[in-house]
Amino acid sequence: MEPSEHGVVAATGGWFVVNVRDAAWVTSDYFADACIIEGDAAPFADVGYTIGVLSPGRPSGLYHREANQEDLLVLSGECLLLVEGEERRLEAWDFVHCPAGTEHACVGAGDGPCVIFMSGSRYHPHSAVYPRNELALRYGAGVEQETDQPREAYAPYPPWKLARRESFDGLPWG
DSSP: OEEETTEEEOOSSSOOOOOTTTBEEEEOSSSOEEEEOSBTTBOOSSEEEEEEEEOTTOBSSOOBBOSSOEEEEEEESEEEEEETTEEEEEETTOEEEEOTTOOEEEEEESSSOEEEEEEEEOSSTTOOBBOOOHHHHHTTOOOSSOBSOHHHHHTTSOOOEEEOOOOOTTSTTO
């Protein structure tokens, strides 16, 4: 691990241990904040991991499907799972399995932050499709027109910024 002004990031492909309080994060004025464990110098080749912190009403990202399996585990708080055009309320310790091709996104719910551990295969990179979905649009997690271009899908939103997380209040490790 290597220190940066935003927290520590992986610098080589070897094994490591990092506490998420010390890791680098990305923040957003619209979407969930996320812990960045891998680094540009040492990306994970097979499986990607994200720890997302969703504030009430904020989506994890845009409603999408891809050619990879994705899974998530709610560690604390509550969120809404938008999946295949349906809405499901999730709470701590709910696990969600999304086989390849499953349309999904999460939106923070409840009175405080929701922490989600997310993982996804990397076997089919750049395979995401962002379909138009009325439920996702209603929750601010949808696109007006279907696209397979992430830059196009996310263009209307402010970008995530690399930043040290200032507060862990209300989080399990706070």
